[in-house]
Amino acid sequence: MKIENKREPIKTVKNWIFFFKTKTFLLLSHVSQYKHFFAKRKQTSLLLVVTAALILNVFLLNTIAGQLMYSTSLQSYGTVQTIGVAAYKESNCVTLMSDVNWGNVVPGGSITKTVYIRNEGNSALTLSLNAENWNPTSATNYLTLSWNYGGQTIQPNQVVQITLTLSVSQSINGIETFYFDIIIVGTN
Numbered sequence: 001m002k003i004e005n006k007r008e009p010i011k012t013v014k015n016w017i018f019f020f021k022t023k024t025f026l027l028l029s030h031v032s033q034y035k036h037f038f039a040k041r042k043q044t045s046l047l048l049v050v051t052a053a054l055i056l057n058v059f060l061l062n063t064i065a066g067q068l069m070y071s072t073s074l075q076s077y078g079t080v081q082t083i084g085v086a087a088y089k090e091s092n093c094v095t096l097m098s099d100v101n102w103g104n105v106v107p108g109g110s111i112t113k114t115v116y117i118r119n120e121g122n123s124a125l126t127l128s129l130n131a132e133n134w135n136p137t138s139a140t141n142y143l144t145l146s147w148n149y150g151g152q153t154i155q156p157n158q159v160v161q162i163t164l165t166l167s168v169s170q171s172i173n174g175i176e177t178f179y180f181d182i183i184i185v186g187t188n
Contacts, residue, residue, distance in 0.1 A: 078100040078102065078145075078166075078179060078180050078181065079098065079099045079100075079180075079181050079182065080098055080099060080115070080181075080182045081181055081182070081183050081184070082183075082185070082186075083183070083186065084119075084120065084121055084125055084186030085118060085119055085120055085125065085127065085185075085186035086117070086118050086120050087115050087117055087184060088116040088117075088118060088159075089115075090116060091116050091159060091161065093116060093118050093159060097116075100113050100115075100164065100182060102166050105166060105168045106168065107168055107169065107172050108168065108169070109167075110166060112164065112165045112166075113164045113166075114163055114164075115161075115163075115164060115184075116159050116160070117154070117159065117160050117162055118157065118158070118159045119154045119155060119157060119158050119186060120157075121186065122156050123156065123188055124153045124154065124155050124156070124188070125153070125154050125186035125187060125188060126152075126186070126187060127149055127151075127154065127162075127184055127185065127186055128184070128185045128187065129145070129149070129182070129183070129184055130182075130185070131145040131180050131181070131182055131183070132181045132183055133180055134179075134180045135178060136175060136178060138174065139175055139178040142168060142172035143166060143168055143169070143172075143180075144166070144167045144169075145164065145166055145182065146164075146167065147162050147163060147164050147165065148162060148165075154186065
C-alpha cells in the first residue's frame, strides 16, 4: 500500500495536468471563436475614446474662441430713414422698421439684416442707400454698409426684400460702440 500511496500523488498531478490542458484547450477554442468579437470591441472602444477626445477638444476650442470673440465685439445701432418709400420688418408690411440693432459685431466679420421696402408713391422708383451721421466719425474707416439691391424698378405698392450687410474691418481699433443713420431714398 505504501507504494500505491507514492504513486497516488503522481497520478493526481497527471490528472490535474490533463484537466488543465483540457480546460485550457476548451477556453482557447472559445476565445478563438470570439476573436472577431473582441477585435470589433477593441475598435469600438478606441472609436469611443477618440470621439470623446474630439468632442472635448471642439468644446474647449469653441469656448476659448467664443471668449476671445466676445471680448472684441462692438455694440452697434442704426436708425432707418426713408424718403418716398417705407421700410418694414416683415413682408406683409405691418411693422415699420425705424432702427436696426446690429448686435455684437466682431472684427473681420459681417452681419446681415433683412428689410422689406415698399413703394408708397404712385410712380415707379429706384432706390439708393446712404449711411450718415456716424458716431464716432472714425467708424467709417472700419465699417462698411452694403446691400443686395440690384437697381431694379419698384412699382407702386410693390414690396422688395433687401438684405443690408454691415462689414467690419479686421483692423478696427479704438471703437467700442457706434451708431449711424441708414438712409434709403426712392427716386423716379
